[in-house]
Amino acid sequence: MLPYGRQSIDERDVEGVLGVLTGDWLTTGPAVGAFEAELAAWTGGVPCVSVTSGTAALHTAYAAAGIGPGDEVVTSPITFVATAATAAMLGARVVFADVERDTANLDPAAVEAVTGPRTRAVAAVDYAGHPAEYDALREIAARAGAVVVGDAAHSVGSRYRGRPVGALADLTTFSFFPTKTITTAEGGAVATADEELLRRARRFRNHGLVKDPAEQREPDEGGWHQEVHAFGLNYRLPDVLCALGISQVRRLGEFKARRARLVARYNEALSGLAGLRLPARRPHVDPAWHLYAVGVLDGRRREVYERMRQAGIGVQVNYLPAYRHPVFADMGYRRGMCPVAEEFYARQLSLPLFPDLTDSDQDRVIEALHAILG
Ligand SMILES: Cc1ncc(COP(=O)(O)O)c(C=O)c1O
Numbered sequence: 001m002l003p004y005g006r007q008s009i010d011e012r013d014v015e016g017v018l019g020v021l022t023g024d025w026l027t028t029g030p031a032v033g034a035f036e037a038e039l040a041a042w043t044g045g046v047p048c049v050s051v052t053s054g055t056a057a058l059h060t061a062y063a064a065a066g067i068g069p070g071d072e073v074v075t076s077p078i079t080f081v082a083t084a085a086t087a088a089m090l091g092a093r094v095v096f097a098d099v100e101r102d103t104a105n106l107d108p109a110a111v112e113a114v115t116g117p118r119t120r121a122v123a124a125v126d127y128a129g130h131p132a133e134y135d136a137l138r139e140i141a142a143r144a145g146a147v148v149v150g151d152a153a154h155s156v157g158s159r160y161r162g163r164p165v166g167a168l169a170d171l172t173t174f175s176f177f178p179t180k181t182i183t184t185a186e187g188g189a190v191a192t193a194d195e196e197l198l199r200r201a202r203r204f205r206n207h208g209l210v211k212d213p214a215e216q217r218e219p220d221e222g223g224w225h226q227e228v229h230a231f232g233l234n235y236r237l238p239d240v241l242c243a244l245g246i247s248q249v250r251r252l253g254e255f256k257a258r259r260a261r262l263v264a265r266y267n268e269a270l271s272g273l274a275g276l277r278l279p280a281r282r283p284h285v286d287p288a289w290h291l292y293a294v295g296v297l298d299g300r301r302r303e304v305y306e307r308m309r310q311a312g313i314g315v316q317v318n319y320l321p322a323y324r325h326p327v328f329a330d331m332g333y334r335r336g337m338c339p340v341a342e343e344f345y346a347r348q349l350s351l352p353l354f355p356d357l358t359d360s361d362q363d364r365v366i367e368a369l370h371a372i373l374g
Contacts, residue, residue: 001309002365004316005179005290008255008355013247020243027238035242038249039174039189042157043166048189049201050237050245054153054175056205057188058086060235061171062121064190064200065147067092071120074111074146077321077341078104079125083151084322092120096323098338102280103127104293104348107340108136115144122148126155126165128279128291128318129181129259134160134168147171153188156181157256157288166191171201179354181255181288182248184241200230208232256288258355262362263289266351269366275300275373277347291318295347296373304372305349311368316350 020031032050039048051057067073069091075083077096084094097110104127111122122141124132134148141148150169152158158165166172171194176187190201203209208228213219216227237245267278277295281287296304301317308315321341323333336342351365 001312001314002352002361003179003314003354004350004352005354006356007178007183008251010251012251013244016243016247017240020239025239027240028236029239031239031242031246032237035237035245035249036189038246040166040191042164042249042252043172043191044164046166046172046191046193047198048166048191049198049205050187050189050242051205051235052188052237053186054151054173054177054180054188055082055086056233056235057173057175057190058082058123058149058151059089059233060201060204061149061173061190061192062087062090062092063204063232064192064197065121065149065171067120070118072116072118073121073123074114074119075123075322076104076106076125076127077323077338078127078319078344079151079322080153080319081322081325083123083125084328087121087123093118094328095119096321096333096338096341098340099127099344100133101340101344103130103132103282104341104344105130105132106137108133108140110338111137112140115140115146117144119144119146121146123151124148124169125151125153126158128293129155129158129287129289130279130281131155131158131160131165131168131285131287138169149173153177153180154290155288157252159286161284167193170194171197176245176248181259181290182245182252184237184245184248187237187241187245203230204232205235206232207234252288255355259289259353262353262357263292265359265362266292266366270294270369273370273373276369289353292351292353293318294349294351295344296349297347300373301347301349304369307372308365308368313352313365313368315352317345317348318350319345321345
């Protein structure tokens with residue numbers, strides 16, 4: 001089965017990992033800082049904190065922002081459940097705002113309508129790699145006294161109005177799962193330009209440990225002494241995986257270019273196909289595309305999904321509106337609450353898109369779609 005996404009690993013990646021694997025530090029060594037520094041070259045210099053997954057990154061970002069019981073986090077339903085689940089697990093109430101028809105990103109007007117005195121964070125999702133409308137979202141969040149969290153699991157390497165993802169939100173989270181644009185097998189990162197948020201994020205990923213005597217309550221205890229002032233977890237990304245991250249970040253430019261080329265080929269080959277809506281791109285964004293997300297019209301999405309799979313093409317659906325997971329339904333969230341998101345979901349289909357997808361495999365995808373819809 002041709003997958004919808006997969007990693008690209010070459011000898012540079014293998015050499016990088018082997019070098020660390022046979023060295024002194026498997027974890028918590030120099031590759032961690034080196035990876036974070038390489039990644040920061042893509043966030044406009046905004047410092048990055050590596051963690052063990054995109055989910056851990058969201059959990060760390062919300063925790064650093066002080067999200068807890070009594071707070072509301074406004075987010076998009078068109079996302080992987082982790083964007084909402086991590087806020088809910090900190091005790092916050094998740095408020096879903098509807099998305100925009102073209103990009104399936106958070107609609108600033110819908111966000112504005114649901115923000116209130118309890119809103120502590122607005123969590124945007126850069127669906128498919130296309131950045132959300134950060135300028136408008138930041139304004140709304142600032143008026144509410146909330147932070148903007150950018151779930152950039154899809155959009156490492158993308159740009160918005162000339163600025164890189166990572167420098168657009170108060171806290172940005174990345175995922176390095178193998179289907180994503182760069183991979184560390186499992187992995188993620190939080191980027192923030194705010195020194196206090198950065199300090200809190202670094203502490204949270206390491207049990208909350210305070211090691212600097214200048215910040216300890218009992219600094220004279222002895223050289224071994226470390227303290228916990230606020231609970232954290234072990235979300236440390238090991239050096240072995242950071243080594244993979246370093247070589248992957250160095251390849252990000254080539255990945256972005258190959259993905260753009262594949263997107264252009266899809267756009268050209270599928271533009272005449274009635275019954276299919278192609279992905280939108282706003283003029284002020286330069287996306288590093290993660291998904292090629294089409295809309296199948298006329299109620300034929302399920303049929304096309306099944307026939308493509310029968311043809312050995314692993315199309316995917318991204319995503320069931322998050323509030324339709326039974327865990328949210330059981331809390332009283334109702335179907336239909338975000339009608340644009342529901343309509344988007346009913347049509348959505350992701351076609352294979354990854355850097356090692358060959359032109360001839362892509363042609364097979366295109367031919368199969370033409371055979372079904374043409
Ligand atoms: C939008 C979004 N947010 C969060 C995540 C969670 O990332 P991870 O799988 O690395 O935990 C993913 C990945 O599946 C995602 O697509």
